[in-house]
Amino acid sequence: MKTLTAILIDDEISNLKGLAQKLGKLFSGIEITATFQKPEDAVKALKNQQPDLVFLDIEMPRINGFELLAKLKEIQFQVIFVTAYSEYAIEAFKQNAIDYVLKPIDDEDLIIAVNKAITVIQTKNDLENNSKLVNLLTNIISNNNKIIVPTAKGLSFIPEEEVMHLEGFSGYTKIHLTNTTTLTSSYNLGKFEKLLNPKFFKCHKSHIVNLEKVRHFENEGYLVLDTDERIPISKANKKAFLELFQ
Known part of the structure; x- marks a missing residue:
């Protein structure tokens, strides 16, 4: 020490x-x-x-x-x-x-x-x-289009295309993957928001979606992903989301 x-x-x-x-x-x-x-x-x-x-x-x-x-x-x-x-x-x-x-x-x-x-x-x-290490690794492998996920076992390096969406809960973040498995990280959602590239959109205070995985926008306030999951989108973020496609 x-x-x-x-x-x-x-x-x-x-x-x-x-x-x-x-x-x-x-x-x-x-x-x-x-x-x-x-x-x-x-x-x-x-x-x-x-x-x-x-x-x-x-x-x-x-x-x-x-x-x-x-x-x-x-x-x-x-x-x-x-x-x-x-x-x-x-x-x-x-x-x-x-x-x-x-x-x-x-x-x-x-x-x-x-x-x-x-x-x-x-x-x-x-x-x-650990935060400094993650930031350093993020800069090093950013060209490889991977997300670094600190977990209880160490660090996972997940290709962006395998990430459907990120869900925040109780100060932690659950990463939902295309193979229907999930990873839980000790980082909160706000931390990931700073690390992710613009292809990820924070549609709700508790959700960030991979825009490439969004199949449908529902007027009542949901985004439907390729896996048929319905992710809530807040009223405050609807306009910003629709402007991305104009």
Whole structure:
């Protein structure tokens, strides 16, 4: 695992030193790049450069931990709140914290919270790297007229002419093929919309069709494919679809 960067924010210097020591002892793969006692200084720093992980005290003078996060337009880091009051826990999770630890910090609680954050960070990096790979491969094999489909088993390379339509559901995409089989991808339909060439038309918020497979347009709001499947087309997309054939 690559080294993760962390920033510690607490108005009490003794708490900062204690947490830094514990992290150094328990997690050799975490580099503390900065510590802040003044929340105002932390806000300025986080607006310019964000670490992987932020340990954030809740009770601080002038700006508390929740208010500090509200001042940031973008939050790419994982947050672990550090507090002496357990009643802050519910509010902490509403603020999308990965976890919280109570003062005085117990080693086991800290290990659980940090490991949870590391898992989220690694998963995010894996998804980003996979996305970069797909984009790269798309550029490389675009002349071969294939669609790259990330699946649970890896990557499938499907010739465009074998794709009937793509159907979005619950954040996933089901690819319907000419042989009546389907593939399910972890990519949502919007992601595929950006990767596909113009021969694919988004006729509905949940459907993209291969225009070469459309046999008939029904006035009541359906496209009929070569397989006799009827795919809904929204009123907003009817005009754009018909203009393609004028």
